Amino acid sequence: MYTMEQAERIAADHLRQMSADWDYEVALFPDEECKAQKGEFYYFAFQSAKYLATRDSKYFLYGPCQFAVHSVTGECRLLSLQESHEIDPFNARERENRFHTMEQAERVAADYVKQLTADWDNEIAMFPDDEYKARKGDFYYFAFQSAKYVETRDDKYFLYGPCHVSVHSMTGECRLLSVQESLAIDPFNAR
Incomplete structure (x- = not known):
């Protein structure tokens, strides 16, 4: 029977071989x-080295990044x-979410967007409408736009492109x- 340390080395070797051409x-x-160990298996999570x-969330790999040994x-x-969802190897669902409410996650998203857009020509604001706030799986989603557009709804102030930010419910990591992604996730069920 393998120990946790031995299983970790096996997982690291397998990951190295599998990702050689990535x-x-x-x-x-x-x-x-x-x-973690659950039943007959050891479980390990991986992520991009960066x-x-x-x-930095711009280097975060999405999807199940977990091995079983x-x-x-x-x-x-x-x-x-x-399998990742069913097994829940690291008891993510049992752990308390960092953000209990949409409002807490929205404040984090607003701070992130404010810092990210500090040197933009336009002042940015979060949409106050509930239809531009959502939770899907482990993420909260929010929409933002130019403050003048949010205030007036005048198209001449509209920012084009995806103006969506996600907040991970466990880690609080934010990213645009x-x-x-906006089309695939469809966070606000626009389609």
């Missing part, structure tokens, strides 16, 4: 809360999204959504 370097999370070094055979495999 465009970015990845590594296992060093944090203890990203390592994210692990900087904790069988404690007896050492067989290693990547978990699917469904790309056009593709």
Whole structure:
């Protein structure tokens, strides 16, 4: 039977082999809360090496970034999204969310957008309307726009492009959504 440390080495080796031709370097999370044993399996989370070094959300990899290592055979495999959710290897659902309310997450998003856009020509504001606030899965989503547009709804002040920000409910990390992400996630059920 493998120990946690041995299983971690197996997972790291497997990850290195699997990601050899990827465009970015990845590594296992060093944090203890990203390592677990449940039943016959050890579980480990991985992420982009740049994210692990900087904790900058622009380097964050989305999707299930988790490995399972069988404690007896050492067989290693990547978990699917469904398995990750069903197994919940790191007890994410049992841990208390950092943000209990939409309002708390909105304040974090507003601060993030304010810092990010400080040198823009236009003053930015969060949409106050509830239809531009949502929670889907582990993320809160908010829309922002130029303050003049939010105030007047005059199209001459409208900022084009995706003006959506996400806040992770556990970590509080914020990031702007790309056009593709906005369309795929459809945070405000526009379609």
